[in-house]
Amino acid sequence: MKDFFFGKLTADALPHFWYxxxxxxFIIFMLIAMSIYLTKTHRxxxxxxxxxxxxxxxxxxxxxxxxxxxxxxxxMLDAGMIWVQQAxxxxxxxxxxxxxxxQIFTSHGDIMVFFVTMGFFFGLMNWIVxxxxxxRDLAFPFVxxxxxxxxxxxxxxxxxxxxxxxxxxxxxxxxxxxxxELQFNPSVGVDYLIWSLQLSGLGSLLxxxxxxxxxxxxRAPGMTLMKxxxxxxxxxxxxxxxxxxxxxxxAATLLLWLDRALGMHFFTTDFAGNQMMYWNLIWMWxxxxxxxxxxxxxxxxxxxxxTFSQKKIPSYASMVWAAISITTLSYLVWLHHFxxxxxxxxxxxxxGMVTLVxxxxxxVMVFNWILTMYKGKINLASPMYWFIGFLILFxxxxxxxxxxxxxxxxxxxxxxxxxxxxFHTMIVGVALFGIFAGSTYWFPKIFGFKLNExxxxxAFWFWFVGFFVAFIPLYLLGFMGAPRRIDHYASSTGWQxxxxxxxxxxxxxxxxxxxxxxxxxxxxxxxxxxLDPTGDPWNGRTLEWASHSPPPFYNxxxxxxxxxxxxxxDLKKKGWQRDKNYKDIECxxxxxxxxxxVWQIIxxxxxxxxxxxxxxxxxxxxxEMEYELPAAEVAKIEKSYQRG
Amino acid sequence: MHAEAGExxxxxxxxxxxxxxxxxxxxxxxxxxxxxxxxxxxxxGNTYGGPTAKELYYFPSVLAETLILLTSTFTCSLGMxxxxxxxxxxxxxxxxxxxxxxxxxxxxxxxxxxEFVGKGASWQRSAFLSSFFTLxxxxxxxxxxxxxxxxxxxxRIALRPLGEHSVSRIFRMxxxxxxxxxxxxxxxxxxxxxxxxx
Numbered sequence: 001m002k003d004f005f006f007g008k009l010t011a012d013a014l015p016h017f018w019y020x021x022x023x024x025x026f027i028i029f030m031l032i033a034m035s036i037y038l039t040k041t042h043r044x045x046x047x048x049x050x051x052x053x054x055x056x057x058x059x060x061x062x063x064x065x066x067x068x069x070x071x072x073x074x075x076m077l078d079a080g081m082i083w084v085q086q087a088x089x090x091x092x093x094x095x096x097x098x099x100x101x102x103q104i105f106t107s108h109g110d111i112m113v114f115f116v117t118m119g120f121f122f123g124l125m126n127w128i129v130x131x132x133x134x135x136r137d138l139a140f141p142f143v144x145x146x147x148x149x150x151x152x153x154x155x156x157x158x159x160x161x162x163x164x165x166x167x168x169x170x171x172x173x174x175x176x177x178x179x180x181e182l183q184f185n186p187s188v189g190v191d192y193l194i195w196s197l198q199l200s201g202l203g204s205l206l207x208x209x210x211x212x213x214x215x216x217x218x219r220a221p222g223m224t225l226m227k228x229x230x231x232x233x234x235x236x237x238x239x240x241x242x243x244x245x246x247x248x249x250x251a252a253t254l255l256l257w258l259d260r261a262l263g264m265h266f267f268t269t270d271f272a273g274n275q276m277m278y279w280n281l282i283w284m285w286x287x288x289x290x291x292x293x294x295x296x297x298x299x300x301x302x303x304x305x306x307t308f309s310q311k312k313i314p315s316y317a318s319m320v321w322a323a324i325s326i327t328t329l330s331y332l333v334w335l336h337h338f339x340x341x342x343x344x345x346x347x348x349x350x351x352g353m354v355t356l357v358x359x360x361x362x363x364v365m366v367f368n369w370i371l372t373m374y375k376g377k378i379n380l381a382s383p384m385y386w387f388i389g390f391l392i393l394f395x396x397x398x399x400x401x402x403x404x405x406x407x408x409x410x411x412x413x414x415x416x417x418x419x420x421x422x423f424h425t426m427i428v429g430v431a432l433f434g435i436f437a438g439s440t441y442w443f444p445k446i447f448g449f450k451l452n453e454x455x456x457x458x459a460f461w462f463w464f465v466g467f468f469v470a471f472i473p474l475y476l477l478g479f480m481g482a483p484r485r486i487d488h489y490a491s492s493t494g495w496q497x498x499x500x501x502x503x504x505x506x507x508x509x510x511x512x513x514x515x516x517x518x519x520x521x522x523x524x525x526x527x528x529x530x531l532d533p534t535g536d537p538w539n540g541r542t543l544e545w546a547s548h549s550p551p552p553f554y555n556x557x558x559x560x561x562x563x564x565x566x567x568x569x570d571l572k573k574k575g576w577q578r579d580k581n582y583k584d585i586e587c588x589x590x591x592x593x594x595x596x597x598v599w600q601i602i603x604x605x606x607x608x609x610x611x612x613x614x615x616x617x618x619x620x621x622x623x624e625m626e627y628e629l630p631a632a633e634v635a636k637i638e639k640s641y642q643r644g
Numbered sequence: 645m646h647a648e649a650g651e652x653x654x655x656x657x658x659x660x661x662x663x664x665x666x667x668x669x670x671x672x673x674x675x676x677x678x679x680x681x682x683x684x685x686x687x688x689g690n691t692y693g694g695p696t697a698k699e700l701y702y703f704p705s706v707l708a709e710t711l712i713l714l715t716s717t718f719t720c721s722l723g724m725x726x727x728x729x730x731x732x733x734x735x736x737x738x739x740x741x742x743x744x745x746x747x748x749x750x751x752x753x754x755x756x757x758x759e760f761v762g763k764g765a766s767w768q769r770s771a772f773l774s775s776f777f778t779l780x781x782x783x784x785x786x787x788x789x790x791x792x793x794x795x796x797x798x799x800r801i802a803l804r805p806l807g808e809h810s811v812s813r814i815f816r817m818x819x820x821x822x823x824x825x826x827x828x829x830x831x832x833x834x835x836x837x838x839x840x841x842x
Binding site: 140143205209210212213216217218243244246247248250251252255258259262264265266270271272273274277281284 | 665679770
């Protein structure tokens with residue numbers, strides 16, 4: 001009976017280590033503080049009606065970004081714990097047990113990839129893509145809300161073990177089999193990971209379908225495919241990748257769960273399971289995923305470099321085709337993550353060559369950006385700092401990538417810290433710098449005032465210098481033979497000085513993060529001095545700058561005519577048009593399923609499933625998801641902008 | 645979908661977008677199925693001393709399943725034609741027939757599964773059987789959801805006028821049903837056909 005109600009959840013699982021108790025107390029304290037604040041200011045209704053149940057892409061975009069920021073701090077905390085452990089664990093165990101150390105690097109990877117990077121990109125896309133293509137809304141506003149809440153549920157699930165206990169996976173972010181199988185990993189940690197990825201993967205997939213349909217179907221009249229702004233083009237490519245790659249993640253983690261929960265034998269070491277199937281499946285998703293993280297950033301940088309150089313990109317068509325080539329090629333390189341598997345020289349050389357070919361479209365992009373700046377009227381505003389930092393890091397990371405694309409070279413550095421340094425150069429240097437650049441660039445559009453330029457540049461220098469101090473030692477350690485993911489090492493290796501240098505780099509990066517926190521607070525306090533009344537603070541070229549800052553919920557009163565891929569460079573017109581808005585039906589009840597699945601509590605799964613199906617059926621009888629906004633109302637809103 | 649009398653109202657455009665979105669969703673589902681197919685193809689010989697495909701399959705019942713599902717696709721299309729012609733009675737009759745065919749397909753499939761497990765060939769026996777049950781079972785699960793959807797749509801036809809929203813929803817349900825039939829053709833060929841021949 002007890003098994004029926006609670007499954008594997010027992011009192012033993014409740015938090016009892018210092019770190020889980022600390023986490024629990026922190027989360028409970030934050031929840032109480034938030035509740036008191038909301039009750040005192042009578043804001044529960046405001047929170048629920050205006051935000052949580054909203055289907056406005058701008059609200060959803062903001063929620064994505066707030067969520068991603070919160071997860072960013074969690075991921076940075078994990079990173080700091082890893083760095084400190086490795087700096088002190090020479091000839092000693094350091095302050096973490098091996099198992100706890102493993103859980104930390106696992107959650108660091110999953111959080112940074114699924115929730116921080118993808119969260120920020122979806123947030124910015126929600127804001128900017130509809131504006132850039134002159135649409136009033138996404139194709140499926142409700143699905144958008146559902147995607148957000150699935151992602152957040154995944155994020156909660158990845159942190160839930162702090163509260164209801166158990167442990168997190170100690171397998172590395174991809175839960176590679178057979179180590180993640182029940183035989184080697186009987187605790188619930190891997191189940192947390194599986195369902196967290198399932199939920200957020202489903203959320204990303206829904207968002208991917210939504211943005212693809214939006215970009216294909218909802219573009220303003222006159223905007224042909226080759227007149228789309230480059231950020232929209234790159235987003236479209238990333239969405240195509242999400243749509244074709246994320247189902248593979250769903251399938252792979254589902255099969256792993258079937259192994260664990262129903263005793264199947266896909267990836268087990270006995271009963272003729274095949275572990276390499278898992279590696280192939282997960283990287284068939286995983287490599288496109290890497291490009292899902294960087295392609296939107298390429299788009300942002302294309303927008304930024306043209307705006308701040310006051311110059312067109314030299315060859316728009318080549319940028320589009322480069323993005324499409326990268327998208328296509330990224331499907332054909334997954335095996336380069338495990339040359340050491342022993343697929344044979346023929347297979348390895350095929351994948352090695354395709355990997356090298358990716359350097360060509362990447363080079364096309366880099367030269368386009370550099371040539372945009374050449375003879376341009378460059379305005380070195382803070383987004384440009386992030387852009388130039390990105391160019392340098394992208395070059396370094398790319399060279400490392402080309403080096404590792406060759407199987408014989410890869411054999412030497414496989415799973416070493418060289419690899420860790422390489423992909424951090426790409427993810428931090430491209431994706432994260434892209435997020436910082438894009439957030440700074442579009443901040444006035446989103447909130448109506450600029451960020452403090454001076455502080456943003458300071459933050460950049462901390463990040464940029466800190467990055468080199470933190471990661472160049474890791475490149476060196478990789479060549480010296482230091483494997484990734486080790487919790488301690490012998491002092492005779494002579495690695496400790498480099499590990500300590502790397503920690504100093506991390507502290508510099510932390511100073512950058514602190515500066516960014518201060519930057520946001522300071523900019524909000526001083527917003528009166530940095531207001532953007534024109535809607536076009538940077539002398540922008542694409543359509544989003546034709547709207548107000550912040551834009552009204554219908555984006556454009558009249559959609560401007562599209563003449564080129566930089567339509568706003570030509571014209572600004574304002575007027576009035578009939579509008580449409582969507583009312584939400586709250587349906588995120590279904591997200592509780594992950595919690596129940598983790599603990600294998602049968603009756604909760606059944607109730608959850610019935611709840612979801614009931615929600616969908618109720619929803620299927622509701623046709624009145626749209627209402628019409630009367631003309632007078634639009635006129636009134638437009639007027640309020642002129643007053644303000 | 646044929647637009648009636650060339651009138652493209654806004655609601656019609658919305659449903660058009662929804663149908664396109666649904667197509668994209670179906671393609672993602674297809675990717676999941678292709679991953680499962682890949683697993684089956686890799687693992688189909690990994691019987692670990694347990695029963696092989698040849699020992700387990702009973703071809704007449706698989707053929708019956710296939711014919712039933714193909715017929716249900718036909719009746720589903722007839723139902724869709726009735727919806728376009730705004731004939732509620734025939735729409736419900738054809739969809740009900742489709743439902744019955746789908747349910748009998750599911751009955752045969754589940755009996756087959758029970759029989760396999762009874763013979764000691766459960767999904768825990770070998771990697772081959774894990775991949776068999778997962779691939780065929782995932783299709784069966786889709787059929788179950790399709791049937792549930794069909795029931796909801798039959799109620800909808802009975803209770804609501806066949807306006808743009810209804811037609812769009814029913815059309816998507818029909819798309820889903822045809823898609824499952826399409827996947828089954830591959831299951832028949834790859835899982836049963838190749839397994840039977842090799």
